[in-house]
Amino acid sequence: MSPKAASPPRRRERWPRDERVAAITEAARAVFCEKGFLESSTAEVAARAGVVEGTLYRYFPSKRALLLHVVERFYERIFADYEQQLMGVRGTWNRLRFLIWKHLSVLHGDPAMCRLIMHELRPSPDYRRSSVFRLNRRYTERTMAVIKEGIAAGELVPGVPLTIVRDMIFGCAEHHSWAYLRGEGQFSPEAAADALTDMVYRGLQPQALTRSGSADASVRRLEQAVRRLEGISPARRTRKAAG
Amino acid sequence: MSPKAASPPRRRERWPRDERVAAITEAARAVFCEKGFLESSTAEVAARAGVVEGTLYRYFPSKRALLLHVVERFYERIFADYEQQLMGVRGTWNRLRFLIWKHLSVLHGDPAMCRLIMHELRPSPDYRRSSVFRLNRRYTERTMAVIKEGIAAGELVPGVPLTIVRDMIFGCAEHHSWAYLRGEGQFSPEAAADALTDMVYRGLQPQALTRSGSADASVRRLEQAVRRLEGISPARRTRKAAG
Amino acid sequence: MSPKAASPPRRRERWPRDERVAAITEAARAVFCEKGFLESSTAEVAARAGVVEGTLYRYFPSKRALLLHVVERFYERIFADYEQQLMGVRGTWNRLRFLIWKHLSVLHGDPAMCRLIMHELRPSPDYRRSSVFRLNRRYTERTMAVIKEGIAAGELVPGVPLTIVRDMIFGCAEHHSWAYLRGEGQFSPEAAADALTDMVYRGLQPQALTRSGSADASVRRLEQAVRRLEGISPARRTRKAAG
Amino acid sequence: MSPKAASPPRRRERWPRDERVAAITEAARAVFCEKGFLESSTAEVAARAGVVEGTLYRYFPSKRALLLHVVERFYERIFADYEQQLMGVRGTWNRLRFLIWKHLSVLHGDPAMCRLIMHELRPSPDYRRSSVFRLNRRYTERTMAVIKEGIAAGELVPGVPLTIVRDMIFGCAEHHSWAYLRGEGQFSPEAAADALTDMVYRGLQPQALTRSGSADASVRRLEQAVRRLEGISPARRTRKAAG
């Protein structure tokens, strides 16, 4: 019933507000990345930031809010990079490759943070209501915009649902970097970007199955038309052709 | 508000060991899927299995081992399904589409278990040393084998690293089902399998990047006209309508 | 999830001291009544008063002192009402009924404040040393004065300890309004005042067997002995005697 | 993510369950009574009971449940006393006086516990849904039953709402013992019981205000007539009408 007794104060630093926030954010980033979110304690974050635990809660309402803030700052840095650079790249394939490469580079450049986002933030139940979800959407939309431009230009075909394309790009990147994020493997953003871009680009090419240049290309194409009329899947075409 | 009641002493049932294990496994599966691994307590698993907590530790060295066991059983069921059915499917595209569809169907059919595996088991630090990791590798290798067959048959080109192809397939599937696994969206295994298979298949076609204004451009245009008239795959319908 | 925003710097308003105090008092009253004392935070009081927390402590030495101040103001309002009105009422029963009704009306009219006083202020360890305790004493003494007048006038008998009478009146009022103060019931100040006044008034009527010192005291004592042997209540005495 | 590491066990006592519960309950009773509920810590309760904190939660789901249990045990002891003894008392006044005295004796005999109940348990928001509320109702109903018997026997009049009578008895007892419960005063259960019982009993007497055959009866009757001419109360109307 009686209020907590005051204790002799230690020393009371008065930094500018922004510096405090920055110190806390950075400390949180470091601790979360090192140990993971669940394994981090607010006590450790506070200690590393040079404040007491209570001070954390003056700036952030909860440990989780602090995580979100850390991740938001990360996205901001990413975006800052993006905007400029993309403008200097021309051509659908090149632009696509640039964005994929950029994404892979992010994964490669800060695996701890990416692991934090992917393994600890994203699985949480309210992720889809969080600001980070929206940031991520904005992030992926940049890539999808390039695809759409390609389609609009007639360079790519609109036949494949864009969500599939998006999931293919980001899912592939994620899977591909999986082990690396865990500190258990390596990958090359450049090589992966090349391969992935090619796959996606080719997958969206209008020519479909036309191994062009070959002498019998037109013959095969006729065969295929016939087969299609028989109601058979495209896969069959090849086999029959081969047979 | 009387103290928690002591449960009535259970009879020391003399079940066969296997039944015990099965009961515990099933209880664990149910609880883990319902509440997630971290949120599940051994107490609840034991209660649902009709044993006391201590008994759990007679059969499994830890809660985590129990999780691994549960997931292993799940993989076993998947495999049992697979082997037979794949043998009945011919053609690279079809076989690939079958495996992709099967994978998506698994995600669709038991989202809770898949979420458990993907969000709770896989991020753990020793996943790559676990039996489940090996099972999963075996699982994905089945799919990669089809790709390799396609390459061996000359139907697909070997230019793209297989790991990229694998990551594209499973990464896409995972991303695509993400919201669904959280109970926050829908997806169609069939439609997704079609689109994904097409993308991958086309991405591995030999025709390469003939974006040229090459000589056969006009031939291709003719082909397209034919295709439009025939109108076959779902993806194609759109194009037809648009055309 | 950006960090808690710093509030825009408030203008250092140069209110008259009294207005400041009044604003703080009113804010505190509102917050304390809404959420209870323990559940209220000085931060919220300050915010509602439009000042910062530190300013609170310029005017009040502690949160608890603020509570006391709030309650004192409340008592003052009550007293202001009282003094005048009572003068217009004549007759012991009427005056008693008026005061009881007034008390019940206060409970009825501001249940939140009364709950605050009764459930949160009064149980605190130093209540009996507080100014509010003295105010309350003054408050109850007004009622006791009426009783004393009635006794002095020979209309009521002095046999019952006044503290019991007082406790009966205020204890009854408090119990009667209990649920209402919690927002869980209703009561009528008028009906309760009637019943309570009658009970008290009748309980202090001379007719009962208690006017001792009278000549027949020893006779009554004998009667009581007899009755005790019969196992009958003293009340019977009267009726039997009267009969 | 990894389970908490086990530490070297200290010593593991295995008392009979009931003894453990009793030890915890008694420790909780002692600590709560000494320091109040809010000021007590589960750590202290556990220490006094000779168990670790976790053990508390095996038997009770929360600190508050422990409080409720302690209070329930207290009520049980009270009831055990009651039942027998009341049977040996005859006559409305005597029975009423016994119950009131008993209640006051309880307050007098265990002030710390009663303070706990009245100041810490009862004000809590969900008190009215608690088992203790029901126990208390049962407790007060015992007393009201005696009043009802008196009314049924024609010894008391039914004109006053029973809830008012109940509130008067228990409210008075509570107010009367207030300071004592705080360790700041004294009171005599016997004297208070006598006075309170008389007040209540007389307040429920049928005879109205006129019954004595005493010499000054006529004088009083005249006084009353005067008062009636002045006034006023609704209660009186009834009597007048009846007269």
Place this chain on the structure above:
DNA sequence: AATGAATGAGCCTTCATTCAT
């Protein structure tokens, strides 16, 4: 006078694992 950020002790609760019976 006013600000408003820093303090920091301490609480209730959880639960995988162990082990005496």
Place this chain on the structure above:
DNA sequence: AATGAATGAAGGCTCATTCAT
């Protein structure tokens, strides 16, 4: 084999009060 009670460390969060500016 089975029981089921005991362990005990750990952690996020609150908030009245102080005091440098």
